[in-house]
Amino acid sequence: xxxxxxxxxxxxxxxxxxxxxxxxxxxxxxxxxxxxxxxxxxxxxxxxxxxxxxxxxxxxxxxxxxxxxxxxxxxxxxxxxxxxxxxxxxxxxxxxxxxxxxxxxxxxxxxxxxxxxxxxxxxxxxxxxxxxxxxxxxxxxxxxxxxxxxxxxxxxxxxxxxxxxxxxxxxxxxxxxxxxxxxxxxxxxxxxxxxxxxxxxxxxxxxxxxxxxxxxxxxxxxxxxxxxxxxxxxxxxxxxxxxxxxxxxxxxxxxxxxxxxxxxxxxxxxxxxxxxxxxxxxxxxxxxxxxxxxxxxxxxxxxxxxxxxxxxxxxxxxxxxxxxxxx
Numbered sequence: 001x002x003x004x005x006x007x008x009x010x011x012x013x014x015x016x017x018x019x020x021x022x023x024x025x026x027x028x029x030x031x032x033x034x035x036x037x038x039x040x041x042x043x044x045x046x047x048x049x050x051x052x053x054x055x056x057x058x059x060x061x062x063x064x065x066x067x068x069x070x071x072x073x074x075x076x077x078x079x080x081x082x083x084x085x086x087x088x089x090x091x092x093x094x095x096x097x098x099x100x101x102x103x104x105x106x107x108x109x110x111x112x113x114x115x116x117x118x119x120x121x122x123x124x125x126x127x128x129x130x131x132x133x134x135x136x137x138x139x140x141x142x143x144x145x146x147x148x149x150x151x152x153x154x155x156x157x158x159x160x161x162x163x164x165x166x167x168x169x170x171x172x173x174x175x176x177x178x179x180x181x182x183x184x185x186x187x188x189x190x191x192x193x194x195x196x197x198x199x200x201x202x203x204x205x206x207x208x209x210x211x212x213x214x215x216x217x218x219x220x221x222x223x224x225x226x227x228x229x230x231x232x233x234x235x236x237x238x239x240x241x242x243x244x245x246x247x248x249x250x251x252x253x254x255x256x257x258x259x260x261x262x263x264x265x266x267x268x269x270x271x272x273x274x275x276x277x278x279x280x281x282x283x284x285x286x287x288x289x290x291x292x293x294x295x296x297x298x299x300x301x302x303x304x305x306x307x308x309x310x311x312x313x314x315x316x317x318x319x320x321x322x323x324x325x326x327x
Contacts, residue, residue: 009304012106012119013295016099016306019123020292021279027290027308028081030131031138036251036260038138039152040218042138042276047282049289055089056283058164058315088164088315092285093148095137095310097130099123099292103302124307130290132264138282138314139220141265148313150266151220154280155273155322163319177274177323179205193270193327195231201325202229202254202272209274209323216323225272226261229254270327279321284312 003122032039041047044167050056069078097120109118140286153163159178160168168175181191186204202219209216221229230252250260257274269274284290288311296305316322 005192008110009103009106009297010295012101012115013304013306015115015119015125016064017292017295019119020099020127020308023123023127025291027127028128030127031134034131034264035135035138036218036220036262036264037275037277037280038135038282040258040275041280041282046277046280047284049284049286051286055091055165056313058088058090058281058317060086060088073282079157088166088317090149090164090283090313090315092311093135093146094288095130095146097126097133097308099126099306099308101304103304104302106304121184130308134310135264136266139264141261150314151273151275152268152314154314154319155275155285155324157324157326160283160326164315168319174317174319176319177205177208179208179323181218181325181326193225193228195228198225198228198232205323205325206255209321209322212275214278214321215255216257216276218275218277219254219257219272220257220262220267220275221272222267223261223271224269226259229259269283272325274323274325276318276321279316279318281315281317282312283315284310288312 009097025119027170028042032042071077081295101118101122101233105118106115109115137148140147140152141156142149142153153161155176156163156168157178159175162168163174166174177185179185181193181201184191184201184204185208186200191201193201206216251261290308290310293307293309296307297303
């Protein structure tokens with residue numbers, strides 16, 4: 001409780017901060033429960049916190065080590081230095097949601113029960129807004145001002161684009177794989193996607209994205225493609241374990257990958273993303289990881305604002321192991 005003499009607005013700010021601290025884990029939980037990609041990254045430990053830097057530096061694994069050789073006896077070994085790792089640099093992106101209340105609202109809700117309920121409602125709304133916004137951004141094309149690199153940017157329809165400061169038009173290893181029904185990877189004429197044809201498009205893309213033990217572990221589909229895929233499996237449906245379907249997410253299986261229709265939205269129609277999450281990370285700054293800051297008061301308003309901040313980005317270390325299937 002606030003000490004005697006503390007203003008009611010200051011007391012409300014302290015209560016809001018305490019309420020948020022007690023429920024802050026729910027923000028990330030809400031995102032992961034309602035976003036298949038964020039959930040998978042969280043489950044696999046592909047989220048990390050950094051303490052600074054001008055950019056987020058992500059090491060890349062893009063070519064084999066050419067010093068591998070077979071030899072016998074006193075053969076000379078290849079000791080040439082080989083650059084197998086480079087780095088992509090991702091900008092920090094920032095998001096803010098504000099817990100705000102006017103002096104009128106705070107004083108009107110004075111009283112132990114009223115102020116607690118009022119504060120919880122304000123904090124819960126901010127947490128829900130942060131979760132919903134990040135869920136949309138994770139699947140975005142990253143073109144909105146200050147938006148994180150979403151899935152549509154990392155796994156582009158053209159396979160190209162500049163991601164992490166690297167232009168795939170100049171560096172072929174940085175292009176993602178594209179399976180277009182209009183010009184299939186396997187050659188031949190265009191294919192009209194349907195329940196009877198969808199797997200003929202999925203298999204060539206899967207093969208292209210498989211490198212030894214590296215292969216897609218999840219496929220996120222738009223509702224139309226997911227409907228086609230489910231219809232194609234009528235006689236042999238395989239659903240993923242129950243825990244993968246929580247939070248409104250429905251999943252099936254394709255080979256070793258979970259196939260999701262993500263009800264959180266953001267996936268464009270006639271699209272399916274084949275994702276190898278071993279090469280994706282959600283990075284956040286230590287001091288702005290859905291973190292509530294100190295209160296801010298306007299000099300000319302009877303109100304208080306408490307920002308909740310996120311600073312980070314979705315980063316990739318191997319775009320060539322990511323693919324998109326589209327019309």
